[in-house]
Amino acid sequence: AQSVTQLDSQVPVFEEAPVELRCNYSSSVSVYLFWYVQYPNQGLQLLLKYLSGSTLVKGINGFEAEFNKSQTSFHLRKPSVHISDTAEYFCAVSDPGTASKLTFGTGTRLQVTL
Amino acid sequence: DTGVSQDPRHKITKRGQNVTFRCDPISEHNRLYWYRQTLGQGPEFLTYFQNEAQLEKSRLLSDRFSAERPKGSFSTLEIQRTEQGDSAMYLCASSLGLAPDTQYFGPGTRLTVL
Numbered sequence: 001a002q003s004v005t006q007l008d009s010q011v012p013v014f015e016e017a018p019v020e021l022r023c024n025y026s027s028s029v030s031v032y033l034f035w036y037v038q039y040p041n042q043g044l045q046l047l048l049k050y051l052s053g054s055t056l057v058k059g060i061n062g063f064e065a066e067f068n069k070s071q072t073s074f075h076l077r078k079p080s081v082h083i084s085d086t087a088e089y090f091c092a093v094s095d096p097g098t099a100s101k102l103t104f105g106t107g108t109r110l111q112v113t114l
Numbered sequence: 115d116t117g118v119s120q121d122p123r124h125k126i127t128k129r130g131q132n133v134t135f136r137c138d139p140i141s142e143h144n145r146l147y148w149y150r151q152t153l154g155q156g157p158e159f160l161t162y163f164q165n166e167a168q169l170e171k172s173r174l175l176s177d178r179f180s181a182e183r184p185k186g187s188f189s190t191l192e193i194q195r196t197e198q199g200d201s202a203m204y205l206c207a208s209s210l211g212l213a214p215d216t217q218y219f220g221p222g223t224r225l226t227v228l
Contacts, residue, residue, distance in 0.1 A: 004156075032214060043118070043205055043219040044157070051214040090156050094215070100170060101147065102217060104156030 002027040002093050006105035013112055015083055021076040021108045023065075023091030033074040034092040034102065035065055044090065050074060051096075061085070086112045116140075118220035120206050126226045127196055134192045135223045139208030146189050147217060148181055150174065151203040163189060164211060196227045 003026045013019045025031060032051050036044040048059025055067040065076045074091060088109050092102040119138045127133050139146050144165055149157035160179070161171045165186035175181075178196075183189040193200055203224050207217040 034216075036219070041224070043120075043221040044207075046216065046218065049214075049216060092156075096214065100145075100162055100215075101159035101172075102149075102157070103159070106154070106156050 002031065002095065002103045004091050004093055004103055004105035006091055006108050008108050009106070010109045010111065013081055013110065015112055015114055016080050018079050019077065019081050019085075019110065021089050021091075021110065023074045023076065023105060025072050025074065025091070025093050027072075027093060027095070030096055031093045032096055033065075033067060034094070035059065035063070035074075035076050036090045036092060036104075037061075038088045038090065038107075040087075047076070047089075081110070081112050083112050083114070085110060118206055118208050118218055120204075120220040120223050122223055123221060124224050124226075126228065128228050129198060130195055132192065132194045133196060133225065134190055135204055135206075135225075137189045137191070137206030137208075137220060139188070139206070140218060142210070143208035143218075144186075144211035145209045145215070145217075146183055147207040147209075148189070148191050149205040149207065151205055151222070152201075157205055160191075193225075196225075198227045201225055201227045 005024045034049045035047040050067045058064045088107045091105045121136045147162040148160040151157040163183040178194045181191045203222045205222045206220045209217045
């Protein structure tokens with residue numbers, strides 16, 4: 001069985017500061033990894049994904065994430081955040097063998113203030 | 115590409131009533147997924163379809179829940195004899211079904227059971 005841990009339920013940060021949202025996963029097989037963002041009362045929007053190849057993945061809105069197999073981590077980073085980045089961020093994994101359901105973490109609320 | 119759409123966006127019902135939600139996937143997407151998201155949690159997988167075939171169901175999907183995708187296009191999720199514990203956001207996602215697979219989410223249907 002796969003699982004995802006997002007240790008930080010909330011991350012407050014000032015505008016233009018850098019941010020890192022942490023994600024650790026557990027799986028007995030290789031995985032696909034994803035970060036989704038959810039704005040209030042909306043569905044999930046894909047930020048970026050790791051399928052294979054380069055461990056540094058760049059996504060939309062200036063976000064990037066690095067896959068670290070030895071530490072089973074896939075942390076999300078942005079060098080300078082904006083007020084509009086305030087949202088809930090979810091890390092998720094899926095099994096490449098079945099490529100079916102996603103297993104999500106509990107989410108991290110990023111709160112950007114002036 | 116108009117994205118995944120869901121209807122209704124909000125539903126308020128009384129305990130014991132039946133409700134039905136509809137999901138229209140991105141055209142030409144073969145796979146369709148249903149997830150449930152409760153407050154403060156990440157989405158949890160309920161079930162998915164490959165064309166019209168329902169290939170996997172979570173144990174979260176009790177006997178009161180039924181999902182269909184009769185012609186391999188739109189899908190419906192019905193909850194019979196609703197309970198207060200059914201209050202949640204119900205999310206639909208679709209994908210091409212070709213590895214590597216990426217799921218695209220709709221805006222969700224928020225159900226409130228009084």
